[in-house]
Amino acid sequence: MSSDKVEIVLGAESKWMDNKFFEEQLQIYYKNNKVHVINFSKESATGKCENFSSDIYRVNVSFSGSSEKRSSSGSEDRDISHISLIVKQAASDEWSLSAYEKFDFFNKEVEFYTDVAPKINQKLSDLGESELFAELIGVCKSKSIMILEDLAAKGYRVLPAKEGFNFEETKAILKRIAIFHAACAVLQEENPDIFANFKYGHLSREIDTFKDYYALTLDVVIETISGFGPDFAVYVEKLRRLRGEILERARKTYDFNPDHFNTLNHDDVWSTNFMIKTSDGSPEKPFENIKLIDFQFAFCASPTIDLYYFLNSSVSHTCRPDRFDELVKFYYAQLIYFLKKMNYKKQIPTWPQFQAQYHERRIFGFTMGCLIQPFMTNSKVEMSVEDSVKDNANSLKGRRAIFKSDNACKTLRKLIPYYDQLGTFD
Template identity: 30%
Template sequence: MLPNWLTEEYLQPRLRTYYNDDRLKVLKIWSKAATGKGENFVGIMTRIYVNYQLGDGSVQEKSYIVKQALPEDVPQAEVFFEYELYTREMDMYEFVLPKMQKLLHEAGISGRLTADAITVDREHSTMILEDLAPLKYVNADRVKLLDLPHTKLTLEMLAKFHAAGAVLKQRHPELLTKCFYTHFFSRDKKGYTEVYTGMFRAFLRFVNGQPNLKKSYGDKLAKLSSHIMEYGARVFDVEENELQTLIHGDCWTTNVMFHYDAEGSPQSVVAIDFQLGSCTSPAVDLHYFLTTSLREEFKDRESELVVYHYNALKRNLEKLSYTGLIPSLQEYQVQFERRRFMSLLANLFKPIMIYNGSEETSDFSSLYKETPEGIRYQNAVYDSDVVLRNTTNLLALLDSKKLLDIQK
């Protein structure tokens, strides 16, 4: 359903500007939902189709993605506005991403980072974006997750993103306004405390339902539960000698899109959804991405993949003539290890990300509230052999590193 203000008269001047054709005429607009029920809790996404006539008389039909903020009366909208998710993404598409893309282009680093923004409309908290589907970009299977070629391609893209972000922070710090120094664990905000503590409660309920896991980790996790927001904040803290850049903040299977060759091999990748970008260590993105998106059989390649990302990041920073301190590989590995608690926090979302059952919800609070619907949904997403194996392996690793103990 199109918003009533999105008319031919509204869209025409914006397409004229984007295509640099002051005689372009919009003939017709129609739409359909761009995501299914339960696929997007943060906003409303619609794919619109537009018939328009160019100045040379030719007629074209193209599709675009319209991203709207949730109405303010929707219960979860309040917390999204508190963390400025919509302002942040509009800033990303209007100011930050175009500047990052320009920096990369000027340095001779090829490849696009994301879709173009046709228009950013702050009055309506809406963006109209290029539709990547006609360009043959598609999502990989979120249930099967990513193999090594997909993973390495994404790590290369993140390395370009992180390098451009570091240079942008150095040369154009005014573009990274206050919202880019806010994240879900910011100590001066409380809205997401209920979300994470509720999701951790669901996780603990699952662990306590598995006798072996309960025996090994139940008591430790129960004691840990009141500390997770502070430990999450420490993950985002950056020391003076560490590399700080703009991260994507939500890089997982569904937020990257791949282009394939005729044999079905991935050739390029772009990122989408930029509500959670913030300035911190790039290692935060690595933990989140590798935890949520890498196939289980490749988990033992983690150290190799960190080196792969580091080498690409260093190479891009040098091409961009970055004048800040570039960490050595050993220093970067220490920075990565220092943020390993992020893997536990990211893992709270993973059962939802890979869930392929019949229990649906469009209510964000079902992820974390102990309502009948919430508990039913949480139990459904955890009812999986894959989730059990992931959890068993992750908790064993974290426990071996003393990360399930109370920290000083």
């Protein structure tokens, strides 16, 4: 893949979205210059404040012209065909351009879908496992646009984030995460430079976008649990001492340690980034299939980062944290199984070694579960990412409202004692 960087233009709008644009993209995709777009309809694919790095649209296109491929609806009608697309354009407002410059979102995700995803899908196909990703339909670098198949047209959907996944659902997703991690580790073994451009995650030291969020949010957490009664007084004092070092300790979990098992992390691996096809099967097989989406934050480090991210953001209160140990063991078993199935030749961590690497990053579990998850699953307070990192009265009001909710308080009551028992705050 070319290493040329795409310069995002301020003020870019969806005025480019016309018949000609989609006609050109579909002609390339179908390798047929007879494709002619008749019309299309579009709608926003995300709600307000749900996505902060891209403008995302769902576009349904009607077109004519013979092709060797079926439309996403499965139609073989040679006269009129229909295809449903997801169109992502890099956010172009001034704050986003400044805040996310080092992440290089657009180029990173295009490289993933162009160079990495097909290789992973091939390895999965060789094992008889279903593909993990949506198909890339087209890319327009001049407009910072990427077009993907719309998985919703094939029966996939995002499940509600607030409730969280139950035990069997969590295991089904952890299996897919383990396959992803194993395949990426094997790809890196085959080509050590394959992830050279996947440098930075949310908490990487080179990234300042979220640096103020942690201490500001910890202040509100301390304020909230101060009202929980005398049993929480000990945690109030420990978290006050933690405030001055929370960012450094959290960043340390993202540091690359060559002595650990490392692979590509998704780094945004929570419920809204799984497209799931549900089934009417037994509880032991709750989903027909699961696909991962949104690879803008992907970077290389210990996969325990993704593990903490998912368990603390997306698992139901019935499992979080009571069944964390079982779930981590399940993930580890799946990771080892697929590494061996893919003939990984480097050293595979033993269970004690993996446990130690996981335990070393427990502060990230706390930050994910207690500082970030309530913000992510909040559905009542409209608060943008830009506002969440600001130190002003309006942002403070928003944070207080989020952490005052019953769901947030329930999370804090369960997770703070749990992470304290692990020695996280010592």
